[in-house]
Amino acid sequence: MEATGYRHRRLTAETWRRIMEILLRGRQSAAQLQIDLQSAASATGINWLALADEIESSFAEAISLVVSSESASCPDHSLCSDLDSGYSRRSPAVKDLGRGNKRRKLAKTRTVTAATAEDGRAWRKYGQKAIQNKTYPKSYYRCTHKYDQSCPAVKHVQRIEDNSKIMYEITYISDHTCAPASPIADTSSDSYNLICFSNSHNGQFTEGTDDNATKVGETTMASCVMNEIDLWAEFNDFEHQYGLFGDNEDPYFFVDSFLK
């Protein structure tokens, strides 16, 4: 990855809000279109669903690019994990303490499902293992800065099939303690997809207030990997200001908060 002409430019909260508003509104419309077309799709020769799916994917990718252009590496994946239905703060920190390394019992562990294993951090692969009852082997990565900065972060990547889409179940073990990569170095064109969306899980896209949220459809959850510290703080502020997810329920976006 080489440096480009990019210069790090922090978005104002208002700019960020407007970009997300536009993208999320478009994406919400596409999701609604998918639902509406589901019954009619078989009656026509046109694959409307595929079209809607493509639109939805485009918005997801655009949102990813917006975030990746502003971020490089994630100091703490807790928020992105919360936005993904594969994990919640209420889940046990370590699901399987069975076989393997003892230190996992003490390490902070969380699992996310994403369309790419890429998350903007520098990882060094140190192993690969065939896993029982899994089609694909699991890959093992440690932080590149394990030795030079004593960073304990580790991730395990298991490729999975999800409606014939290539998806990855990524387990993060321990947070990074190393310095985040520089934005200039990390925002070149091959750094991408730091937010991804999945419609394979139990998440529901809702709108309305916490009390009277109405279900739009069995659609998508945002799984975001927010990285750089200032963006992280900005996003947390944003979360508090606009209410990204609830405390006691599975996480979800309050879409109308973005749209007001």
Added chain:
DNA sequence: AGTATTTGACCAAA
């Protein structure tokens, strides 16, 4: 030459 990946061996837990 330095760095990253691959892969079989080894270890620990069940």
Added chain:
DNA sequence: TTTGGTCAAATACT
């Protein structure tokens, strides 16, 4: 003994 996770030598890549 089986299995998942890690180590480290060999190999590949830049």
